[in-house]
Amino acid sequence: MPIVTYHLPDGTATDVDVQVGQTIMDGSTRNNLPGIVAECGGSCSCATCHVHVDATSNGLFAEPAEEETELLEFLDGACDRSRLSCQLVVPDTDERIEIHVVDSR
Structure with a gap:
């Protein structure tokens, strides 16, 4: 099972x-x-x-x-590495997936 490291705002x-x-959203919720609200x-x-x-993880996703x-x-706060975690489907990989949760305050 892939390991996702969530780097939290704190x-x-x-x-x-x-x-x-x-x-990625499912894994968090x-x-x-904290941090991924997923209202919808x-x-x-x-x-x-x-x-x-x-x-290092960007190439793992469509x-x-x-x-x-x-x-x-x-x-x-959007940048070239911005994605919606609800659209990031975890692939079959041995690589650790690194995700930085955006501080939405």
Whole structure:
């Protein structure tokens, strides 16, 4: 099972085993980690699950769809590593996945 390291806004990091096929959002919410609000439940309509994907992990995920890209355009703190965690499906990999949860305060 892939290990996802969630780097939280308070500076701590938490490792979570996330099943292949689940989303980065699922891994966070199922483990009650702070920061990924996921108001829409993963339907790519609210952007409250905004994260930054570490450069070492970026190639593990499919390119963002147009709908995701449009939502990201209007977010404060968005950058070239920004993604919506509801759209990041965990691949079958032995590599650690590094995710930085954006401080949405």
